[in-house]
Amino acid sequence: MRPEVQAFVEGGPLPDWDASEEDIDRRVAQLDAISKPVTAEEARALVDCFGPDDCYGVAWTLMHLIETGPNPVLTTQPAADANEWHRRLYDRAVFGGHISAS
8 A cells, every 4th residue: 555545544534614724724735645546455445544424525536536446446335324434435436336235
């Protein structure tokens, strides 16, 4: 795994809307440092970095980065109580014809 991906993953989940501007800016800078495409291993690690909301749109950037990986990361339907971003990734893979709905 590339160091910039490792650094982002070690930062944990994205903060929520109540986070400081500095904290959000730091996470954005970390995310921007990751070049595309990501590897399958990196995509799987990045999936765990979604937070409770869209973090002022940063979660969308993270999702699009994950989707640059070689395969859909989530191939089975997430549980009903799963993070909304996991459900979005799975649904986009289904709707994009990359996997069949389970």
